[in-house]
Amino acid sequence: MNAGRVHRHSAIPRVGTDGGFDGGADPEEAAARVLAGRYELVRFVGRGGMGEVWEGRDRAIGRRVAVKLLAYEQDDTADAALFLREARTAGALHHGGVVAVFDLGQDDADGSPFLVLEFVDGRDLASVLRDGGVPPLRVVVDWAAQAAVALAHAHDAGVVHRDLKPANLMVTDGGVVKILDFGIARFMGSAERSGNVMGTLAYMSPERFDEQPGDARSDLYSFGCVLYELLTGRVPFDRGNPIEMMNAHLRRTPTRLVDLQLGVPAALEELVLELLAKDPGDRPAGADDVHRRLRALTVSREDAPPPPKFGRRRSPRPATGTATARTAGGITAVLNPADQPATPRPRPAAGDQATPFPSVTAPTITKKPWAFHVGTPVSSPPVVAGGVVYVGSDDGYVYAIDATTGTKKWVFPTGNHIGSSPVVVGGVVYLGSDDGYVYAIDATTGTKKWVFPTGNRVTSSPVVVGGVVYVGSTDKNVYAIDATAGTKKWVFATGNHIGSSPVVVGGVVYLGSDDGYVYAIDAATGTGPV
Structure with missing residues (x-):
């Protein structure tokens, strides 16, 4: 994109080792900056892998975003190139388990690049481990499985992360795990040997110390280090200095989990x-x-305390300086001491009161299976959120069923068959019906919040992104609906019925139509091909 003028303040506020600001603009004033005439900086979050991270607001569509600003020196082209590479590699990935990249721009005032990303409500796993110790086993397995799916998607796209660690894995308020910070990621096909080893030493694969850039298997090793730490509270090799840690990665075997009982x-x-x-x-x-x-x-399914809402993402640990270590082969590793693991925390003993952890995507279920009788065929795929199963039926009703007991929580009537799969966002259930309406229903009480009319059956499952519901209808139109008010934002016409569910990535709505075309539509304006 062509970045517009940055209004009011041009200095990027620097972050001190205590997380405060070192010189530059006052934090309150800095938050008033607007990048490219569109992205308003609202609140400082912390320092990421390549620069400062801010909560922002996209003024064009009213979307909450994260903005990463590179701490840029005019003559430092290497950092700028690395920053742009993050945009290219992360931007090539379209998956719910990867933090989405929306936009890229440059500050006209001082040339500093900025990156606009999906804002994630939640906490990174490093903070979770530091503040609460080791999560329950069932939670660890679920988080790891989610991360593995997202990692597989990245690898299928030819992208290797190269810096997987707990600090780069976010868990949302709803228990969804997302991979972030592709600051040193690269496409596998462009990987070359290098004397500069970049990454976090505690999670780095042995081959990275032999001038190898790392491939998908290197990410798996780092993933293993993360999984080991989530299970034990400590990294596989916790040595006193960088050389000893490198040697451990190359030659030593970690303590077996069975020996840790x-x-x-x-x-x-x-x-x-x-x-x-x-x-x-x-x-x-x-x-x-x-x-x-x-x-x-098959892991233990004991009940855990109900998770609290995280609210806004907490600031990552600030950088406190760097250290370098040189291997016998002359490889130089650039290390950030703040990335080193904290003191190990033991898994809580049975009966101990542990700090609650975020809910996982898969709820706790009873050991005795259940069956809930509807009476008519159920063709709507169910969704599970907050321990409740939400599903539509051919009888025209939406059902909320307790995931543990299989008992009814509420029933909501529509006017016809339901084949659309519901989606639950922000405590609201959204779905379409063959009666031609899109419904928003309170997920807790089952009461109607709003109803939006289309011209025909709605078999397409809606998606909700940035406070907007996107859905197709068999009346040939794609609709963007305000998720709170239920009012129309825009309509885009295709040439035939739409049963395809849309996908929204990078500010673009993608979906197919029975007219034989796949469409890419601007999510903010509803403009598409003429």
Whole structure:
């Protein structure tokens, strides 16, 4: 994009080692900046891998965003190139488990690049470990499985992350795990040998210390380090200095989980050891294989305390300086001490009161299966959120069913069959019906919030992004509806019925139509091909 004029303040506020501001503009004033005439900086969040991270607002469509500003020196082209590479690599990924990139621009005042990303409400796993210790086993397995799916998507797209660690994995208020910070990621096809080893030492694969840029198998090793830490509260190799840690990654075997008496299933320990294999060829075949094995595990399903809402993302730990270490082969590793793991925290003993953790996507279920009788065929795929199953039926009703007991919580009537799958966002259930309406229903009470009319049956499952509901109808139109008010924002006409569910990525709505075309439509304005 062509960045417009930055209004009012041009100095990027610097962040001190205590998380405060070091000189530059006053934080209150800096938050008034507007980048490219569109992205308003609202609140400082913290320092990320390549610069400062702000909560922002996209004035054009009223969307909450995250804005990353590169701490830029005019003559430092290397950092700028690395920053732009993050935009290219992360922007190539379109997956719910990867933080989305919306836009890229440059400050006209001082040339500093900025990146506009999806804003994630939640916390990074480093903060979760630091503040609450080791999560319950079932939570760890679910988080790891979610991360593995997102990682598999990145690898399928030819992108290797190269800096997987708990600080780069976010868990949202709803228990969804997202991978972020592709600051040193690269496309596999462009990888070349390099004497500069970039990453976080505690999670770095052995081959990275031999001038290898790392591939998908290197990410699996880092993933194994993360999984080991989530299970034990400590990284596999916790040594006193960088050289000893490098040596441990290259030559030592981590303490076996069985020896730590954590009650980890044998199949899970086997997977962790394979992930941490020194030879890349001995690691699992791919992240999709890791996901499959994690989901196949049978783990304890004891009830955990209800999770609190996280609210806004907490600031990442501020950088406190760097250290360098040189291997025998002359490889220089640039290390950030703030990225090193905190003091290990033990798993809470049975009966102990532990700090609650975020809810997981898959709810706790009873050991005795249940069946809920509707009476007519159910063709609407169900969704589960907050321990409740939401599903539509051919009888025209929407059902909310307790996921643990299988008992009815509420029933909501529509005017015809329901084949659309519901989506639950912000405590509201959204779905379409064959009566031609899109419904917004309070997820807790089952009461109607609003109803929006289309011209025909709605079999397309809606998606909700940035406070807007996007859905197709068999009246041939795509609708953008204000998620709060239920009012129309725009309508786009295709040539035939729409049963395809839309996908929204980078400010663009993608969907197919029975006219044989796939459409890309501007999410803000509803403009598409003429």
